[in-house]
Amino acid sequence: MRRAVNDLLGAYDKLIMDPVHGGIPLYRHEIQVIDHPLFQRLRNICQNDILSLVFPGATHSRFLHSIGVMHVGSRMFRAMIDAYLRERQLSERADLSLSQLDAIDYLAKTIRLGCLLHDSGHSSFSHQFTQARRIHDLMARSQRFEDLWSGVDYHRFYRQRPDELEHEHYSVRVAYEVLSAINLADAGLATEDVLGIMETTEVTPSEAFCRHARTFWNFIAGGDAIAGVLSEASIPALVMDLLSSIVSGEIDADRADYMLRDGFHSSVTIGGFNLDHLLSNLRFGWNVAQPWLGLAITQKGLGALEDFVYSRHQMYRKVYAHKTALGFDWVLREAINEVLDDPDTFAWVDTCLSHMNYFAELTDSFFWEAFRRVARMRPHSYSKCIVDRVKLNHLDTRDNLDNAAIDAHCHYLANALTLAPGDVVTCSMRARFSNIQDSFNGIKVLVRDPVTRARSLRKITDVSAFFSKFGDGTITHFYQRPVQVRLPQDLTATAHAGPQNQD
Numbered sequence: 001m002r003r004a005v006n007d008l009l010g011a012y013d014k015l016i017m018d019p020v021h022g023g024i025p026l027y028r029h030e031i032q033v034i035d036h037p038l039f040q041r042l043r044n045i046c047q048n049d050i051l052s053l054v055f056p057g058a059t060h061s062r063f064l065h066s067i068g069v070m071h072v073g074s075r076m077f078r079a080m081i082d083a084y085l086r087e088r089q090l091s092e093r094a095d096l097s098l099s100q101l102d103a104i105d106y107l108a109k110t111i112r113l114g115c116l117l118h119d120s121g122h123s124s125f126s127h128q129f130t131q132a133r134r135i136h137d138l139m140a141r142s143q144r145f146e147d148l149w150s151g152v153d154y155h156r157f158y159r160q161r162p163d164e165l166e167h168e169h170y171s172v173r174v175a176y177e178v179l180s181a182i183n184l185a186d187a188g189l190a191t192e193d194v195l196g197i198m199e200t201t202e203v204t205p206s207e208a209f210c211r212h213a214r215t216f217w218n219f220i221a222g223g224d225a226i227a228g229v230l231s232e233a234s235i236p237a238l239v240m241d242l243l244s245s246i247v248s249g250e251i252d253a254d255r256a257d258y259m260l261r262d263g264f265h266s267s268v269t270i271g272g273f274n275l276d277h278l279l280s281n282l283r284f285g286w287n288v289a290q291p292w293l294g295l296a297i298t299q300k301g302l303g304a305l306e307d308f309v310y311s312r313h314q315m316y317r318k319v320y321a322h323k324t325a326l327g328f329d330w331v332l333r334e335a336i337n338e339v340l341d342d343p344d345t346f347a348w349v350d351t352c353l354s355h356m357n358y359f360a361e362l363t364d365s366f367f368w369e370a371f372r373r374v375a376r377m378r379p380h381s382y383s384k385c386i387v388d389r390v391k392l393n394h395l396d397t398r399d400n401l402d403n404a405a406i407d408a409h410c411h412y413l414a415n416a417l418t419l420a421p422g423d424v425v426t427c428s429m430r431a432r433f434s435n436i437q438d439s440f441n442g443i444k445v446l447v448r449d450p451v452t453r454a455r456s457l458r459k460i461t462d463v464s465a466f467f468s469k470f471g472d473g474t475i476t477h478f479y480q481r482p483v484q485v486r487l488p489q490d491l492t493a494t495a496h497a498g499p500q501n502q503d
Helices: 004-008 028-035 037-044 062-089 098-116 127-131 133-139 144-148 167-181 191-196 207-221 223-227 235-247 253-266 275-280 299-320 323-339 343-352 364-377 382-387 403-416
Strands: 014-018 022-026 282-287 292-298 393-399 424-431 444-448 455-459 473-480 500-502
Touching: 014 062, 022 028, 022 062, 028 037, 028 098, 037 062, 037 167, 062 098, 062 235, 062 253, 062 275, 062 282, 098 191, 098 207, 098 235, 127 133, 127 167, 127 323, 133 323, 133 343, 144 167, 167 191, 191 207, 191 235, 207 223, 207 235, 207 282, 235 253, 235 292, 253 275, 253 299, 275 282, 275 299, 282 444, 292 299, 299 424, 299 444, 323 364, 323 382, 323 393, 323 424, 323 473, 364 382, 393 403, 403 424, 403 473
Parallel strands: 292 444, 424 500
Antiparallel strands: 014 022, 282 292, 393 473, 424 473, 444 455
């Protein structure tokens, strides 16, 4: 028996003080993960790229966000366990066996590591990095994935090579590198189980995970487990899906932390919601007919969930898609493209994207130094604009335009303002809310019958009309290209960036 009992009772090896959540306890193996150079690099990557040029307090890092996500993910899982135990004790005594304690501890620690490492693959300036055209082309290079996993059998985590690499693929690769460098076996955990609950992977869980998953299912499902409706082989996959939804889902630890953290550091109130109230109303939900195992919320907790969704919607509208912020994002991407014109810089970034030995070099600081070098040599450059914080002249904002409509409006603005077609540029941001209307990505509402007191799971939009108000949306801002940047005389095409996703 490992340290399950002590750990579940709150024993820890270190405490980190966080401005959002307060004290965050850490276990010994988590300290080893955090101390690894590939995780420490997250100190030098800003959570919100260059949002601090608009909201000066938003200088917080991916490092602290990742630790916060681990803390929230752990709280989510433990809150559901606590609620289950409380409800069982209303009718009978709930005695936990050592095997049940061990299973809960194993799953809780797996969630914590999955949350801790979920963003470990972000490169400089977070999402803006892969949005830059030249970086996107670099990421799409053939054999990039094979180079990244050189010497490692990636088929344990990917059944086939992905067509295009995203930061989630790098997070899995970093997580593998970090977990392989520490003695994870001392904590009784398996690398494949942690990677299995991260995005983009498909794994065969360890024997330990399968054993603990079956114990957990028997403990949670009660009569449904005793009836044996589900095959023994299907239970581990269902439990892994449950854990994955805590790491990355519609109500997940990632969103819960970044909304509170971004709102706090941006000094806005619209990102606030009552996390304690939300967590106290989360439950385990399952349907053996589908079969499905996931998150459910009580009816009285719907108000907290509505606050969560509305806060996210408002953060998207008022902060992430702020007209000045998206204008700086456009300049940032052009500056990244610009510094990669230097063959040495291009070659070094190419190397860093292919080898874990050098990946830690890709930080915000690396590119800021590159911007300053270009700015000194070329005063009429995007690098000079980003270094000197030169804002784009905002012309207009429109919602939900397709590419043809964006191009048409660019030409209209150029003609009306007597600008060259290439002087009108755009930046768009897309927020996905459609899952709210499509069963909210598997989240159900736990409804109690007023007569029989029996509980059932219902689709969230069948219980509350609030969520039908939300759908996917795209905000497009139109700007005038910086007059400081000289363009070739033959440039006539309108420049605009594809939508950024704000998930």
